[in-house]
Amino acid sequence: MTETRDFLSLADHEPSFLLHLLNRAHRLKAGEESDPVLAGKVLAMIFRKSSTRTRVAFEVAMLQLGGHALFLSEQDSQIGRGESMRDTAGVLSRYVDGIVMRTFAQEELEELARSADVPVVNGLTDLLHPCQVMADLLTVQEAFGPELGDRSVAWIGDGNNMAHSWLNAAGQLGFELRLACPEGHEPEPAILNRARERTSVLLTRDPAEAAAGAHVVTTDVWASMGQEAQASARAETFAPYRVDRALLSRARPDAIFLHCLPAHRGEEVTAEVLEGPRSRVFEEAENRLHIQKAILAELL
Ligand code: CP
Ligand code: NVA
Numbered sequence: 001m002t003e004t005r006d007f008l009s010l011a012d013h014e015p016s017f018l019l020h021l022l023n024r025a026h027r028l029k030a031g032e033e034s035d036p037v038l039a040g041k042v043l044a045m046i047f048r049k050s051s052t053r054t055r056v057a058f059e060v061a062m063l064q065l066g067g068h069a070l071f072l073s074e075q076d077s078q079i080g081r082g083e084s085m086r087d088t089a090g091v092l093s094r095y096v097d098g099i100v101m102r103t104f105a106q107e108e109l110e111e112l113a114r115s116a117d118v119p120v121v122n123g124l125t126d127l128l129h130p131c132q133v134m135a136d137l138l139t140v141q142e143a144f145g146p147e148l149g150d151r152s153v154a155w156i157g158d159g160n161n162m163a164h165s166w167l168n169a170a171g172q173l174g175f176e177l178r179l180a181c182p183e184g185h186e187p188e189p190a191i192l193n194r195a196r197e198r199t200s201v202l203l204t205r206d207p208a209e210a211a212a213g214a215h216v217v218t219t220d221v222w223a224s225m226g227q228e229a230q231a232s233a234r235a236e237t238f239a240p241y242r243v244d245r246a247l248l249s250r251a252r253p254d255a256i257f258l259h260c261l262p263a264h265r266g267e268e269v270t271a272e273v274l275e276g277p278r279s280r281v282f283e284e285a286e287n288r289l290h291i292q293k294a295i296l297a298e299l300l
Contacts, residue, residue: 006113007121007295008106010130010168011194017298018134018172022146024294025138025287036066037297041097043069045123046079046088046112048103049225053261054123054131057288058100061296064289070096089115098300104226119299126161126226127188131295132260133165135287137173139280140216142287143256152176154214154251156207157241157268158234159187162220162260171195178202180210182237207241211250218258219243219268235267243269248278256280 010018027033043062045055055071062069074080079088089112092099099116101109102123113120122130140151152175155163159181167187170177171194179187179202186192186203195201204210211217222238223231248257257269257279265271273279 005119005299007119007130007299008109008113009122009128010133010165010172011191013172015172015174018137018169021134021291021294021298022138022141024297025134025290026141028293028297029138029287029290038062038097038300039066041065041067041300042095043067043098043100043296043300044072044092044096045069046072046074046077046099046101046103047123048074048079048101049124051102051123053285053288054100054102057292058123058296061289061293065293065297067097067296067300085111086115088112089117089120093117098296121295121299124161126224127164128168129161129165129260130168131288131292132162133169134291134295135284136166136216136218136258136260137169138287138291139256139258139284142283143254143280144215149174151215152178152213153216153218154207154210155179155181156210156217156219156243156247157181157238158185158220158222158224160220160224162218163187164191166218167191167195167201170201171198174199176200176202178204178210178214180204180207180241182241185237207243207247208250211247214251214255216256216258217243217248217251220260221262221264222268238268242267243273245270245272245276248273248276258284261285 059069093116098119100121100123106125106127222234259281
């Protein structure tokens with residue numbers, strides 16, 4: 001596998017590079033690396049969907065590394081009026097040193113990356129959310145130590161962009177992944193099968209089976225951005241997949257709970273679990289900053 005200068009999918013990167021990013025993020029978090037390595041560099045951030053963590057973490061990351069970030073919403077740029085990814089990439093490449101994009105189709109992000117002369121980072125698509133899962137892995141290392149291959153992670157709920165990035169991470173780094181998804185909401189077969197060729201992956205309908213003995217129990221919203229019209233139908237389908245105290249008690253006694261946020265208390269997770277002693281969701285959110293600094297410092 002040749003290393004790409006983009007960060008579009010965890011499946012594109014060698015395990016050694018992913019582990020290097022995690023190590024660098026730990027050093028950045030510990031204050032062991034504070035040089036303004038991106039002084040004079042500019043990051044453009046294109047968002048076609050809402051964001052709090054991704055946007056703020058990338059903007060603060062650039063500032064702390066000595067550079068600058070520009071926020072481009074689709075409404076306020078020509079992207080919203082249909083300017084092509086090809087032309088957008090060609091123009092932005094003349095001004096900036098890197099581009100983050102959050103959008104719907106992974107293909108649109110890939111088209112931007114193909115047309116850009118600067119590195120492109122996936123800030124979430126309908127298919128994948130690699131920066132988030134890297135922050136999650138940093139949080140897992142903080143809880144259980146640097147070795148990831150011996151860990152088991154239980155994914156409860158939708159086979160969505162987060163589930164896909166967890167599958168890619170498990171495939172690259174060799175930990176066990178157990179997914180409990182309702183019928184019709186399983187991950188994409190190609191992503192599932194690729195991970196299954198590389199590591200132990202269980203797909204079940206039973207959340208308790210997935211959670212049994214796990215180091216990490218994690219979930220996400222039942223209706224992702226762009227699926228708002230399906231929210232009430234999904235609420236019914238996913239009701240047995242709520243992470244509550246009883247489900248978490250199936251995991252190891254020292255298991256941690258992760259959620260990429262935003263969360264809906266009482267839907268995919270109870271307030272008791274989200275705010276309870278096993279929850280690491282705010283550490284996880286903080287870790288977006290540290291891992292994204294590492295990604296930017298490596299790619300830009
Ligand atoms: N977890 C995450 O990506 O959050 P935002 O949508 O706020 O960026
Ligand atoms: N699966 C969610 C993640 C949000 C950070 C979504 O795509 O809306």
